[in-house]
Structures are given as C-alpha cells and as structure tokens.
Amino acid sequence: MSDDIEATFLYYQNGQGLPLHLDNDATYEYNLLICLDKMQDLNNTDAGSATYFYLGEGAVKAAILQPGYGVWFHSGYTPHGRIPLKTESEISLLSVGMKVA
Numbered sequence: 001m002s003d004d005i006e007a008t009f010l011y012y013q014n015g016q017g018l019p020l021h022l023d024n025d026a027t028y029e030y031n032l033l034i035c036l037d038k039m040q041d042l043n044n045t046d047a048g049s050a051t052y053f054y055l056g057e058g059a060v061k062a063a064i065l066q067p068g069y070g071v072w073f074h075s076g077y078t079p080h081g082r083i084p085l086k087t088e089s090e091i092s093l094l095s096v097g098m099k100v101a
Contacts, residue, residue, distance in 0.1 A: 032070055
C-alpha cells in the first residue's frame with residue numbers, strides 16, 4: 001500500500017465504543033469505514049451499534065452499517081464516534097484512511 005492509504009481492522013464487543021473525535025489530518029483526512037461482520041443477541045431489538053457523525057449546529061447523523069456496507073466521510077473535519085455496544089454484541093470493521101495528495 002502507498003503511504004497515502006492505511007487500512008486498520010477494528011473490532012468492538014460488549015460495551016466497547018469510541019468517543020467523539022477527529023482523525024489527525026497528518027495521518028489521514030478521509031475514511032472509508034466498511035462493516036465486515038456484525039453479531040448481536042437475538043433478544044436485543046435495538047438496531048445495534050452505530051457510528052455517529054456531528055454535522056454542526058446540533059445535527060447528528062447515525063450510520064448503522066450492515067455487513068458489506070460502508071460510509072465515506074471527511075474524518076479530519078467531521079467529528080465521529082461509536083456508541084458502546086450492547087451486551088452480547090460484536091462488530092468488525094475495516095477502516096481505510098486516505099491522505100489528500
């Protein structure tokens with residue numbers, strides 16, 4: 001892979017999440033987040049863990065990804081994070097960070 005692209009495997013389970021943050025522009029500015037696998041308790045009617053994006057002026061958008069789906073966003077500019085997963089839940093993601101040349 002070139003120095004302008006970096007892929008990271010992410011795995012979250014039972015209660016793990018990620019606080020709202022910005023990615024460091026020096027590392028990568030854009031991100032393609034792809035859901036690889038998702039498991040949740042069948043008795044849990046909740047939609048599951050979501051990646052949240054703060055769009056400004058109080059607007060928040062939730063992306064509840066299913067396996068095979070992804071979201072492309074400006075990770076150095078758009079605050080984003082993940083709410084903690086419920087008990088007996090897991091999600092595997094591939095994060096592909098890209099620099100602007």
